[in-house]
Amino acid sequence: xxxxxxxxxxxxxxxxxxxxxxxxxxxxxxxxxxxxxxxxxxxxxxxxxxxxxxxxxxxxxxxxxxxxxxxxxxxxxxxxxxxxxxxxxxxxxxxxxxxxxxxxxxxxxxxxxxxxxxxxxxxxxxxxxxxxxxxxxxxxxxxxxxxxxxxxxxxxxxxxxxxxxxxxxxxxxxxxxxxxxxxxxxxxxxxxxxxxxxxxxxxxxxxxxxxxxxxxxxxxxxxxxxxxxxxxxxxxxxxxxxxxxxxxxxxxxxxxxxxxxxxxxxxxxxxxxxxxxxxxxxxxxxxxxxxxxxxxxxxxxxxxxxxxxxxxxxxxxxxxxxxxxxxxxxxxxxxxxxxxxxxxxxxxxxxxxxxxxxxxxxxxxxxxxxxxxxxxxxxxxxxxxxxxxxxxxxxxxxxxxxxxxxxxxxxxxxxxxxxxxxxxxxxxxxxxxxxxxxxxxxxxxxxxxxxxxxxxxxxxxxxxxxxxxxxxxxxxxxxxxxxxxxxxxxxxxxxxxxxxxxxxxxxxxxxxxxxxxxxxxxxxxxxxxxxxxxxxxxxxxxxxxxxxxxxxxxxxxxxxxxxxxxxxxxxxxxxxxxxxxxxxxxxxxxxxxxxxxxxxxxxxxxxxxxxxxxxxxxxxxxxxxxxxxxxxxxxxxxxxxxxxxxxxxxxxxxxxxxxxxxxxxxxxxxxxxxxxxxxxxxxxxxxxxxxxxxxxxxxxxxxxxxxxxxxxxxxxxxxxxxxxxxxxxxxxxxxxxxxxxxxxxxxxxxxxxxxxxxxxxxxxxxxxxxxxxxxxxxxxxxxxxxxxxxx
Numbered sequence: 001x002x003x004x005x006x007x008x009x010x011x012x013x014x015x016x017x018x019x020x021x022x023x024x025x026x027x028x029x030x031x032x033x034x035x036x037x038x039x040x041x042x043x044x045x046x047x048x049x050x051x052x053x054x055x056x057x058x059x060x061x062x063x064x065x066x067x068x069x070x071x072x073x074x075x076x077x078x079x080x081x082x083x084x085x086x087x088x089x090x091x092x093x094x095x096x097x098x099x100x101x102x103x104x105x106x107x108x109x110x111x112x113x114x115x116x117x118x119x120x121x122x123x124x125x126x127x128x129x130x131x132x133x134x135x136x137x138x139x140x141x142x143x144x145x146x147x148x149x150x151x152x153x154x155x156x157x158x159x160x161x162x163x164x165x166x167x168x169x170x171x172x173x174x175x176x177x178x179x180x181x182x183x184x185x186x187x188x189x190x191x192x193x194x195x196x197x198x199x200x201x202x203x204x205x206x207x208x209x210x211x212x213x214x215x216x217x218x219x220x221x222x223x224x225x226x227x228x229x230x231x232x233x234x235x236x237x238x239x240x241x242x243x244x245x246x247x248x249x250x251x252x253x254x255x256x257x258x259x260x261x262x263x264x265x266x267x268x269x270x271x272x273x274x275x276x277x278x279x280x281x282x283x284x285x286x287x288x289x290x291x292x293x294x295x296x297x298x299x300x301x302x303x304x305x306x307x308x309x310x311x312x313x314x315x316x317x318x319x320x321x322x323x324x325x326x327x328x329x330x331x332x333x334x335x336x337x338x339x340x341x342x343x344x345x346x347x348x349x350x351x352x353x354x355x356x357x358x359x360x361x362x363x364x365x366x367x368x369x370x371x372x373x374x375x376x377x378x379x380x381x382x383x384x385x386x387x388x389x390x391x392x393x394x395x396x397x398x399x400x401x402x403x404x405x406x407x408x409x410x411x412x413x414x415x416x417x418x419x420x421x422x423x424x425x426x427x428x429x430x431x432x433x434x435x436x437x438x439x440x441x442x443x444x445x446x447x448x449x450x451x452x453x454x455x456x457x458x459x460x461x462x463x464x465x466x467x468x469x470x471x472x473x474x475x476x477x478x479x480x481x482x483x484x485x486x487x488x489x490x491x492x493x494x495x496x497x498x499x500x501x502x503x504x505x506x507x508x509x510x511x512x513x514x515x516x517x518x519x520x521x522x523x524x525x526x527x528x529x530x531x532x533x534x535x536x537x538x539x540x541x542x543x544x545x546x547x548x549x550x551x552x553x554x555x556x557x558x559x560x561x562x563x564x565x566x567x568x569x570x571x572x573x574x575x576x577x578x579x580x581x582x583x584x585x586x587x588x589x590x591x592x593x594x595x596x597x598x599x600x601x602x603x604x605x606x607x608x609x610x611x612x613x614x615x616x617x618x619x620x621x622x623x624x625x626x627x628x629x630x631x632x633x634x635x636x637x638x639x640x641x642x643x644x645x646x647x648x649x650x651x652x653x654x655x656x657x658x659x660x661x662x663x664x665x666x667x668x669x670x671x672x673x674x675x676x677x678x679x680x681x682x683x684x685x686x687x688x689x690x691x692x693x694x695x696x697x698x699x700x701x702x703x704x705x706x707x708x709x710x711x712x713x714x715x716x717x718x719x720x721x722x723x724x725x726x727x728x729x730x731x732x733x734x735x736x737x738x739x740x741x742x743x744x745x746x747x748x749x750x751x752x753x754x755x756x757x758x759x760x761x762x763x764x765x766x767x768x769x770x771x772x773x774x775x776x777x778x779x780x781x782x783x784x785x786x787x788x789x790x791x
Contacts, residue, residue: 016362016379017117024073024101024112029054039095039118041088059084059092069099073112077101080217082119094119153177153231157206157247164189165206165247177253179225198222209235210244219254229255260296285313285376292316298380301351321348321356336373341365346383358383418459419771420673426452426772427679431686434657434775456772475519475609479638482516482559483508486547489527497535502543504535509548513557515638518630522606527561529603530626534565538623541566555634562627570618578616657686657775664690665712665786670702670728671695671748672720676771680715680748683775688782699723703731706743713785714745716765718756726763733764744785748773 019033029047037044040057047053058066062083069079078100084092099114153174158166167185175181180193190199190206201220209216215236221228231251238246281298285291290313299308302319320328324347335343344362351357363378429449433442490506497504527545534543543565550558570578578600604614607628618624667684671677681693694711696702700723702716714732718725729745736742746767747760757768767781 017115019115020113022112024109025070027052027055027070027112030111036116039087039093039116040085057085057087059086066097069097073099073101074109077103153251153253155249155251157249159206159210159237159243159245159247165203167193168246174251177224177226177229177251179227194222205233205235206247209237209247213237213239213244229253230258282379283316283377287373287375290314301357301382302349302380303352319350321350324348335365341367349380358387419456420675422452422456422459423772424675424679426456427683430775431679431682434686475522477517478520479515479517479635480520481514481638481640482512482518482547482632483514484640485520485524486527486545486561489524490531490545492528493531493535496532497543500535500538502535502538502541504531505542505544507544507546507548511549512547512559513634515635516557516559516632517635518632519610520639522610523630526603526606526628527563529600530563533600534563534567534624534626538565538567541623550629552634556631557634558629558631560627560629562625564623564625566623569620569622569624570616571620575616575618660688660783661690663688663782663786664692666692666694666709668694668696668702668705668711668714670699670714670720670725671717672697673717676717676748680773680778683773683778684782687775687779699725699728699731702728703735706732706735710739710741711743713782714743715748715769716745718747718749718760725765726759729760729763729765746781746785 016035016038017033018036018039019031020029020036021031022029028051032044032047034044036042036047042053042057055063055066065081065083069081073079078098080096080098082094082096084094087093096117096119097114098117099112102110102113104110151173154171155167155174156169158168160166167188167190170180170182170185185193190202193199194202202222205216205218205220215234217232217234219230219232221230230253232254233249233251236248237244238248240246281301282295283298284293286293289310291310292313292315294303294308294311296308304315317325317329328345328347331345342362342364344360346358346360348356349359360381360383361378362381363376365373366375366377368374426449429445429452433445433449437445486508487506490504494504531543531545543563546560546562546564548560550560552558600614607614610630612628612630614626614628616624616626669677669680671680677695684691684693694705694709696705698720699716702714703723705711706714716725716729725747732743732745744767745765746769747757747765748769748771749756749760760768767785769777769781
């Protein structure tokens with residue numbers, strides 16, 4: 001039994017969905033519910049008085065969707081479509097329209113009824129899932145909360161490269177509803193499962209979803225072991241690496257709903273049909289008698305075996321979750337004592353099956369002529385699935401972020417822990433090479449030295465890869481002498497190329513500007529990786545480095561950098577994985593030539609950070625060309641590479657260390673690592689036996705030592721516990737203002753970033769040495785700051 005027409009009108013007025021009725025085919029509005037004002041911003045008279053006003057609201061790009069649906073309505077009798085509208089304030093909203101032709105017993109068309117629902121928020125959530133990373137998509141696909149936790153029949157289909165559609169997974173609800181099991185259906189195509197006649201329409205729908213590139217919905221009826229049912233199915237294609245690789249399907253059994261719709265009487269069809277196709281259940285609470293009438297949909301979800309009419313309000317209160325009962329009771333009491341007419345609130349309610357659902361109630365309070373509250377009507381929306389998706393997305397993001405943070409911290413900590421003993425190995429090996437040794441002993445030490453340098457290079461590569469992977473790699477744009485940068489980089493490889501009888505050539509476009517803004521450290525790293533690879537994989541012939549102008553406009557210039565070799569080349573099958581992490585074109589290449597497989601990955605990622613792409617052309621046995629184009633700002637002045645880089649020699653210095661007895665100064669070493677402290681002490685005393693060394697274990701200790709006795713020179717490590725080197729330098733410079741004296745302070749660090757050097761200089765330091773420290777660089781710095789002219 002349905003409520004009286006007046007009650008139905010009150011319920012329709014309280015619903016957010018827009019209910020309308022129009023003539024057909026004239027499409028003149030007969031009735032439209034008040035909620036149209038909330039949806040569009042236009043007054044209700046706008047639609048009743050201006051013929052065709054609703055057509056002007058449809059987004060121009062979606063007009064064809066509505067026209068096609070209306071054009072086929074005389075044959076189909078109904079449709080359900082999604083399109084965009086423009087509101088009065090020119091906002092775009094996504095809506096879903098469900099419509100049906102109403103005919104009399106003779107088949108004559110009486111009118112055209114429908115419901116329009118705002119689905120903008122649901123589409124936003126759907127897009128959010130689609131735009132997540134591959135890791136989060138996989139987590140969502142495999143998560144039982146979305147599959148076995150859903151009451152809808154869900155399935156996962158893989159789109160094969162051959163064009164076939166293979167069913168990979170179904171949930172327990174699907175098994176119960178269809179009578180098919182996971183073991184029966186897994187790995188089969190629709191044709192395998194249903195045959196050609198029934199399988200072909202299913203495949204056509206899969207293709208339509210991929211073609212639409214978004215969720216599509218439709219109704220279908222397929223005979224299954226559990227019987228023939230009517231389903232409403234939604235298909236969402238999932239994009240992976242630029243291709244649609246999966247389709248997620250969700251089917252809802254609407255067989256009973258279809259039977260009920262067919263049994264509706266003509267006199268009730270206009271309103272009952274609208275309420276039935278609505279996604280919400282409705283209720284009518286008689287505030288005088290404290291009894292409630294519920295809609296069929298609401299009662300199917302939350303009711304019992306009794307009739308949904310004149311039910312005591314105590315039944316509704318008994319369904320509220322214990323955690324929500326107190327605040328819901330207080331909330332409704334406050335509403336009843338206020339003057340509010342409309343309101344909404346969300347809480348948990350027990351369903352017929354015993355589980356709890358998140359419910360959003362939207363309510364309207366009716367008053368009598370005296371202003372007394374007599375009735376509360378409204379609707380309930382089940383938010384359970386949305387809440388599950390929101391929770392899963394939140395947990396997935398937290399897990400992914402935590403995993404990335406842990407990975408980055410682990411790699412950073414490990415690289416630091418490995419780098420410290422490596423500095424000792426390389427430094428003490430170089431010290432030993434200055435001693436009187438046999439040729440065989442020196443050969444062993446050279447091998448140790450070069451192995452240490454190679455391992456240090458690998459650690460630096462892993463650290464770079466970690467920073468790029470976690471998004472923490474930042475470029476430092478500096479106005480740089482481009483010609484000098486490229487020339488000095490190529491010069492670093494001349495000896496290596498000559499030792500292999502390979503000609504290393506450099507071609508520079510004479511029209512290139514002298515100074516441009518770029519990150520010289522990273523551009524040198526990119527060029528070094530490409531040149532080093534070219535020399536490594538070339539047995540004979542030449543390696544040619546070219547830099548040329550592509551175009552120039554408004555102070556910007558596009559410059560192409562290329563490295564061409566006559567080496568072994570790359571076969572076509574290996575080219576697709578060339579930029580993969582820890583990968584080389586062939587495993588035999590790793591065995592023969594060595595390398596971590598990270599060089600080209602880092603190079604490609606760095607170039608992407610510079611808003612470009614690394615490209616290549618290669619032919620097996622003939623050689624390869626790697627190239628990229630950078631858009632750079634032209635400057636009138638800048639720095640040369642000798643001022644930007646502290647060049648490190650790749651072979652150990654084996655010359656005999658000559659003692660310098662003239663320098664007898666007091667030197668303070670501020671270093672928290674004992675190994676680094678001993679190495680620096682040995683290197684200093686080897687050449688300057690008459691100096692006096694003092695030590696501080698951190699920045700605070702250094703300030704204390706300085707106050708006790710002012711040293712002639714300070715070597716200051718930057719990263720230390722208690723107080724770092726930057727802070728200690730600032731405090732020392734503050735103390736010196738009262739003394740009218742300045743002690744040279746030399747920074748010691750394993751970092752090679754310009755920002756580290758700049759920060760050190762800004763804090764008051766005078767010079768900068770990077771670890772591992774070569775003896776030549778150390779002795780040059782000592783004599784630079786402790787020469788007679790500076791004392």
